[in-house]
Amino acid sequence: MLDSIKIKLQYWLPKLALTRLAGWGAEKQAGGLTRLVVKAFARYYRVNMQEAQNPDLASYATFNEFFVRPLREGARPILAEPHVLTLPADGAISQLGPIHGDQIFQAKGHHYSLEALLAGNYLLAELFRNGLFATTYLAPSDYHRVHMPCDGTLREMIYVPGDLFSVNPLTAANVPNLFARNERVICVFDTAIGPMVQILVGATIVGSIETVWAGTVTPPREGIIKRWTYPAEGMADAIELAKGEEMGRFKLGSTVINLFTPGSVQFAPQLHNGTITRMGAAFAEIAAVPNAAATPQT
CATH class of the missing domain: 2.70.70 (Glucose Permease (Domain IIA))
Structure with missing residues (x-):
């Protein structure tokens, strides 16, 4: 029943408006609010910040800056075999x-x-x-x-x-x-x-x-x-x-x-x-x- 409701909402919700709103908010430098959102997101989704080039959650000025964070060198070695x-x-x-x-x-x-x-x-x-x-x-x-x-x-x-x-x-x-x-x-x-x-x-x-x-x-x-x-x-x-x-x-x-x-x-x-x-x-x-x-x- 719950899954059915979730799917129906996919059709009914104003997806474009929600996406624009999310994109706008994710680019805002909101100081303490941004830090709160980043910290809550990282905790809820158990984001492994030890893999990040910058593991300091409080240092990200926007949510998007945190979201597209680069990884530290060596965190994802690339297999070198040419085949x-x-x-x-x-x-x-x-x-x-x-x-x-x-x-x-x-x-x-x-x-x-x-x-x-x-x-x-x-x-x-x-x-x-x-x-x-x-x-x-x-x-x-x-x-x-x-x-x-x-x-x-x-x-x-x-x-x-x-x-x-x-x-x-x-x-x-x-x-x-x-x-x-x-x-x-x-x-x-x-x-x-x-x-x-x-x-x-x-x-x-x-x-x-x-x-x-x-x-x-x-x-x-x-x-x-x-x-x-x-x-x-x-x-x-x-x-x-x-x-x-x-x-x-x-x-x-x-x-x-x-x-x-x-x-x-x-x-x-x-x-x-x-x-x-x-x-x-x-x-x-x-x-x-x-x-x-x-x-x-x-």
């Missing part, structure tokens, strides 16, 4: 496995399509048909910076407006097409294993989604799809990121989705639904290196 991809974020595996045709598994009874997730870009979607996907949920207590699973050159970024449903496991199990209907930032990379997509999914009270190359992508929320393209590897102004390097962050938590082409990788055997993830640990092994890794420009 191993590393996990992009702290959190938990929501789902992972094969993409059946163009269908991605969301939760029991729910699938969504590649084309819907990729905002109708059928040429891009075609590359990942029968490939692999992984969905990582970031809880409020987690480290909220997102990193690269492998070396990559950014080729395209697409901002897709959408709903702001919560992305917790309860909502994923009950709201159809959740990740294809929520706001998201789609990042397409050229890599040694071919095209790889990393998607930052928005949610209720996620004040903003940021990338290291563009800064704040959202807000503003203008209700239109936006698309940016970038130079190829080796060209002037190409954006090249190394394995383990930060690529984006959430100001209040959400979900990361990775897409891999067919036959390119095999997920680490210890990963399954519910596995706790730590950025930099083993994500997948390279299964094959394609002859060409061209990402279509549409």
Whole structure:
């Protein structure tokens, strides 16, 4: 009964207004009130501040500054083996496995399509048909910076407006097409294993989604799809990121989705639904290196 009420509230509540309010409050320097909120949040969610570069809760001027706190050096060692991809974020595996045709598994009874997730870009979607996907949920207590699973050159970024449903496991199990209907930032990379997509999914009270190359992508929320393209590897102004390097962050938590082409990788055997993830640990092994890794420009 309680779960049913929670789901209905997801539809009834003014999610955009709540998100704007949360984003506004999280950026305010409110002195003692900010310190009180940060301390209460850290205590309630049992945030491990010993991993933070700055463990002093009282030193954070805004809630967002605390929320996107960097980790101390060495807190998340990056596996150096060149054939191993590393996990992009702290959190938990929501789902992972094969993409059946163009269908991605969301939760029991729910699938969504590649084309819907990729905002109708059928040429891009075609590359990942029968490939692999992984969905990582970031809880409020987690480290909220997102990193690269492998070396990559950014080729395209697409901002897709959408709903702001919560992305917790309860909502994923009950709201159809959740990740294809929520706001998201789609990042397409050229890599040694071919095209790889990393998607930052928005949610209720996620004040903003940021990338290291563009800064704040959202807000503003203008209700239109936006698309940016970038130079190829080796060209002037190409954006090249190394394995383990930060690529984006959430100001209040959400979900990361990775897409891999067919036959390119095999997920680490210890990963399954519910596995706790730590950025930099083993994500997948390279299964094959394609002859060409061209990402279509549409």
